[in-house]
Amino acid sequence: MTDTAAVARMVRLVREARGWFQRDLATAADISQGFVSKIEQGLLPLTAEYLDKVAAALAVPTDLLLTSGPVGGVETTCLHHRRRSSVMSVNSMRAIEGLTYLTRLSVDGLSVDVDSVPSKHKLRRMPIAGHGAAAAVAAALRAAWDLPEGPVENLVGLLESAGVRIMRRDLGTAAQDAVSTWPAGQPPLILINRDLSPDRERFTLAHEVGHLAMHELPSEDQEKEANEFAGEFLAPASDLEPLLHGLTVRQFPKLAELKMTWKVSMAMLIQRAADLDCISASQFKSFRIRLNQYGWTRYEPGDLPAETPRHIAGLVTAQLDRHGHDIDAVAGQALMLPEPFRRHYMPLVVDELDTTAVRS
Structure with a gap:
């Protein structure tokens, strides 16, 4: 019935x-x-x-x-949004939340009868109340995952190995960078807006991981805390502070070099310099004015290599093998019609093959 x-x-x-x-x-x-x-x-x-x-x-x-x-409120309480703007229509927000839930259903379907690979580390809940500050949570997570000093070389690979599912999708608005969700008893999932620059994507992913680890329920300061977490996780103060001390607006070439080393934007490095008291408030303002004058507030010079999510592509490949490469059958397992499945999931397999070819 x-x-x-x-x-x-x-x-x-x-x-x-x-x-x-x-x-x-x-x-x-x-x-x-x-x-x-x-x-x-x-x-x-x-x-x-x-x-x-x-x-x-x-x-x-x-x-x-x-x-x-989802029964009212159960799913949406664990949704976190990273936005460029606080202004978003209710219709757009509901569309993104609906897409997130449907993506989870599809990925769950693709996971059926696929053996999972044991990981050395898992993302776990780390409430901020138990650590005192978001930066302390980031440092604790780096320690728990045995990360060495210095930059995180492949953030996407690291997060996927920790059980975080990552998928790029068109979120329908440039105002939204990503959305993440971690219902009880299920793997964490991050949907990231397609076509973000690699440096913005890395910061956005770290921001969302901060939410997933620290914020089981929404809080008033959660965006500030997630930003603080992302900054410390990607570029720890102990490593970065000596490099940013005494920074001046004439040193954009130095910022460009640090960007390529740490795989974060120059804008983030400037923010970190301010947060760590390496530059004054007036210097921070001057840096921001200069970024705007250069037209670098959205896209900066210096291309970082893209990091390709591989986990969901692996699920698609495994299901294609199980079903004799019958795409219609695999689409049905993902609770999708064949045409939308081909459009949204089959390119993941192509990207994975391209990435593998480059690595080999």
Whole structure:
């Protein structure tokens, strides 16, 4: 028997993930908006005929709509957003949250019957209250993972080896860099906006790891704390402070060299210099003005090598092998239709093959 309440949650979640309003789904499915509203309120069960129509309109298999969706608040309390701007429409935010949940369902499906590789270290909860400051949490995590002094060479590889699932997706807005989630009993997941520069992507990933480790529930200072965590994790004060002491606005060539060594942006190095009292507030302001004059506030000179996530690509490859390279069957296991699956997941396999070829 179909669970009307569960179907109602999934219809609304998938609709919102597409960025649609109820009227958009009504038009696409050739039903009334009132009918959609009653479905999403759980007031009307979806018969097989209408289930097929709604699923076709949303471009998802009916099996997805019959999957139990998140019960109010349980999933969203563990979602963390890294934004360039605090201003975002409710519709955009719900679309990103819906995409995150659907991605988790797909990756969970792709993980079925695939042997996991034991890791030397795992990401764990490290509440900030037990360490006193976000920088102390970052230092403790580096120590727990036996990281040597100096820069983190391959952050994506490090996080994936710690059980963090990472996937690049178009989040539908340049205002959002990433979103992360870690429901109880499940692996942590980070969706990162496609086409970020490598230095911004690395900082964003470290920022999200800070959330995952420190913030099981939202808090007022969580963004500041996640930034502090990211700065210390990627560029520890004990290593960086001697290099930034006495920095002046004439030393952008030095910043460019440090960027390539530490694999972080010049803007982050300037922020670290201010946070560590290596430069004064007026010097920090001068640095920011100079960055703006150079047009470097969004994209800086000096290209860092991209780091390619490999875990989810490995799951896709394993499922293709299990299913005799039947993409339709693998898409069904991911609770997706074949065409969207090809568009979003098959390029991961190509990227993995390209990365492997470069390494060899």
